[in-house]
Amino acid sequence: MSARLNAAQPYALGLFRIVIGLLFTVHGAASLFGVLGGAAGTHGGTVPAGAWPGWYAAVIQLVAGALVLLGLATRPAALIASGSMAFAYFDVHQQMAFWPIQNGGELSVLFCWTFFLLIFTGSGAFGLDRVVASRRVASPEEERTREPVAA
Template identity: 75%
Template structure:
């Protein structure tokens, strides 16, 4: 049973990456463009450009979430996204109370730890990282096969 579960691991990680990336990107899009209800705390509005830290967080959410969704530069994008969520938790939420259930920081904590997991697991299946890695290794093999051997 465990062997079958292990063979499914890259696919489940890939699906997790896609869902989490999409949800994170949607948060950024809502804050930057006012779609899907707009920025939190506004009535369908957006965050003013350059507003610290919320506008920068929204840019990280949109760009980082999109990169994670696509599986492109997953580890780096997930690292930045994880850090931004840690900052959000400690700077915004923990001032209100110690525990996430008390301070409304559950989503920040879950995003933070999920992105940190992706830093270590990589993109899993279905990611552009894997596609590009395969293409690069195939090109390197072709180049090695065409290299003349010195006699």
């Protein structure tokens, strides 16, 4: 049974990455564009452009979330996303109370540690990172032995 679970690990990780990336992307889109209810506590359902730190956080959520969702530059995107969620927790939530359950910071903590994990695991299956890696520049030996491509 353990061997089967190990064989399925890249697929489970890929699905995990897709769901987390989608949730993070939607969170950023809600804050920036007012979709799906918009950002809580803002006028018009969106964060005003350039407002610190909300607008920048929303841009990071949208872009990093989309990259994680696609599995493209997963590790750098996850690093930025994890850092932004750590900042959100310590700058916004921890000022109200120490524990996340008391200060409403559970989502920030969960996203922070989730993205932190993705920094080390990479994209798993279904990610564009694998496609990009497979298209790496061939070595001179590989170039000599490659079949010519018809034009």
